[in-house]
Amino acid sequence: MISTQHLPLPNEIQRAMDCPSKEKEHKEQQSECQDGSNCPDYSPATTESNAESPRILKILQKWIPSVSPYFDKEHYCYADHQITIQESLDHFGAIVWPGALALSQYLESNQQEINLKDKEVLEIGAGTGLVSIVASILGAYVTATDVPEVLENLKLNISRNTQNMNIHQPEVRKLVWEEDLNEDFPKSTHHYDFILASDVVYHHTSLDPLLTTMVYLCQPGTVLLWANKFRFSTDFEFLEKLGNILIVTLLAEFPESNIKLFKATVKEN
Numbered sequence: 001m002i003s004t005q006h007l008p009l010p011n012e013i014q015r016a017m018d019c020p021s022k023e024k025e026h027k028e029q030q031s032e033c034q035d036g037s038n039c040p041d042y043s044p045a046t047t048e049s050n051a052e053s054p055r056i057l058k059i060l061q062k063w064i065p066s067v068s069p070y071f072d073k074e075h076y077c078y079a080d081h082q083i084t085i086q087e088s089l090d091h092f093g094a095i096v097w098p099g100a101l102a103l104s105q106y107l108e109s110n111q112q113e114i115n116l117k118d119k120e121v122l123e124i125g126a127g128t129g130l131v132s133i134v135a136s137i138l139g140a141y142v143t144a145t146d147v148p149e150v151l152e153n154l155k156l157n158i159s160r161n162t163q164n165m166n167i168h169q170p171e172v173r174k175l176v177w178e179e180d181l182n183e184d185f186p187k188s189t190h191h192y193d194f195i196l197a198s199d200v201v202y203h204h205t206s207l208d209p210l211l212t213t214m215v216y217l218c219q220p221g222t223v224l225l226w227a228n229k230f231r232f233s234t235d236f237e238f239l240e241k242l243g244n245i246l247i248v249t250l251l252a253e254f255p256e257s258n259i260k261l262f263k264a265t266v267k268e269n
């Protein structure tokens with residue numbers, strides 16, 4: 001059995017600034033983009049509140065704090081790469097959740113135990129794509145999935161952070177839990193080494209479809225890595241149900257943030 005690790009979550013701002021390969025580039029970008037106007041990558045959030053009026057846009061550009069020219073983007077650093085994530089407040093899946101930080105950190109810090117190099121990896125409920133991007137940088141063949149509403153932002157983040165890199169280019173696909181699994185992800189041709197999931201369990205009505213999906217995707221040899229911030233009694237009920245079907249082991253805990261990371265595999269007959 002793998003021993004449980006107690007890990008602090010990183011200070012993301014410091015991690016982004018410490019990122020060795022990007023520190024210089026980041027500083028150059030900051031001076032170029034100080035007023036938001038010359039920044040090649042500058043694109044304001046497309047929410048109605050600030051997309052509709054050029055005047056409001058102008059005010060927002062002036063208001064942008066000088067430490068970060070991207071008021072709608074977050075910077076992270078994993079596996080020596082700066083990762084820039086575009087967020088939006090209009091969907092749960094367009095924000096980086098704490099489970100994604102925990103899972104990304106775990107994958108980065110435990111590359112020997114969880115070797116993703118050339119492995120087939122599928123992420124469910126990928127959201128902004130941070131975990132999928134980290135898995136790709138660590139060498140995996142990644143398929144990032146989510147509901148249709150989230151796919152555009154997911155694709156944008158994934159392509160911005162992986163294109164022109166010497167890695168397997170990730171794929172983005174629709175996967176609504178429990179829907180069309182046999183048609184879209186037939187077991188005969190879709191065997192994954194790892195299924196990744198972060199903060200997919202919270203107070204929503206699709207917990208049973210999620211459980212069915214996790215169990216469906218876990219074939220012999222598949223490892224499910226699921227990081228979650230535990231908030232509700234239903235989160236623990238979900239864990240219990242999963243443990244009744246798969247072998248579930250606690251891999252790591254992030255006590256300050258109440259996040260637990262589990263590994264699950266199929267039971268042998």
Ligand SMILES: C[S@@+](CC[C@H](N)C(=O)[O-])C[C@H]1O[C@@H](n2cnc3c(N)ncnc32)[C@H](O)[C@@H]1O
Nearest residue numbers: 093096097100125126127147176177198199206
């Ligand atoms: C709390 S967010 C977590 C996002 C990301 N994994 C993270 O940790 O930052 C939950 C994610 O699950 C996705 N989701 C919710 N219900 C879903 C469903 N029925 N089928 C597929 N994905 C779903 C949401 O679109 C969202 O991306």
